[in-house]
Amino acid sequence: DAGVIQSPRHEVTEMGQEVTLRCKPISGHDYLFWYRQTMMRGLELLIYFNNNVPIDDSGMPEDRFSAKMPNASFSTLKIQPSEPRDSAVYFCASRPVDGNYGYTFGSGTRLTVV
Amino acid sequence: AQSVTQLGSHVSVSEGALVLLRCNYSSSVPPYLFWYVQYPNQGLQLLLKYTSAATLVKGINGFEAEFKKSETSFHLTKPSAHMSDAAEYFCAVSRPPGGYNKLIFGAGTRLAVHP
Numbered sequence: 744d745a746g747v748i749q750s751p752r753h754e755v756t757e758m759g760q761e762v763t764l765r766c767k768p769i770s771g772h773d774y775l776f777w778y779r780q781t782m783m784r785g786l787e788l789l790i791y792f793n794n795n796v797p798i799d800d801s802g803m804p805e806d807r808f809s810a811k812m813p814n815a816s817f818s819t820l821k822i823q824p825s826e827p828r829d830s831a832v833y834f835c836a837s838r839p840v841d842g843n844y845g846y847t848f849g850s851g852t853r854l855t856v857v
Numbered sequence: 858a859q860s861v862t863q864l865g866s867h868v869s870v871s872e873g874a875l876v877l878l879r880c881n882y883s884s885s886v887p888p889y890l891f892w893y894v895q896y897p898n899q900g901l902q903l904l905l906k907y908t909s910a911a912t913l914v915k916g917i918n919g920f921e922a923e924f925k926k927s928e929t930s931f932h933l934t935k936p937s938a939h940m941s942d943a944a945e946y947f948c949a950v951s952r953p954p955g956g957y958n959k960l961i962f963g964a965g966t967r968l969a970v971h972p
Binding site: 747776785786788791799834836845846847848849850851 | 891893898899900901902903906947959960961962963964965
């Protein structure tokens with residue numbers, strides 16, 4: 744099992760540009776989560792999906808952020824337009840529905856908006 | 858509402874010494890509790906979890922944690938620190954289905970191990 748795969752590992756973009764972060768969860772995992780990690784705010788849950796359906800997006804900071812999960816093996820987090828304060832490490836995580844509530848995290852995408 | 862508080866943002870121990878990282882939770886119902894470790898430039902890795910079975914939970918790399926309901930605590934310990942244990946450690950809490958399904962993290966404790 745390759746684990747949760749995120750791409751790209753690093754992204755540097757200019758303010759105002761659109762940024763798309765990608766995640767492939769572990770096969771068979773029914774839940775997918777997007778987290779953001781910053782020094783100031785720690786780990787924040789942005790949104791999570793169950794069986795490809797967004798369940799809770801209350802952590803999405805602004806309308807500039809959107810997330811989709813078109814199928815069980817792929818999710819995207821998009822920021823449009825990006826701002827310097829969006830600079831952070833974005834993690835994707837997945838877990839199965841079988842009662843084991845430990846998540847498996849990807850290695851993250853380090854986003855820098857200049 | 859539920860949350861988790863980690864006491865001490867930085868902990869420093871000598872190699873071979875006891876590691877104790879503190880975590881207190883607040884929850885209106887019995888929670889599930891977790892410890893994760895994050896090495897530099899990596900994602901979070903599950904160390905151990907408490908899901909209402911045995912109160913003393915053993916995890917990977919020699920770590921263990923004890924759920925104490927009376928103290929609302931879930932402290933992480935390791936008898937003898939290794940240099941390779943230097944990392945950031947996160948305590949997290951969630952509630953079983955029927956409530957919400959989120960994993961809420963504490964602010965983290967950075968563990969330094971010196972020779």
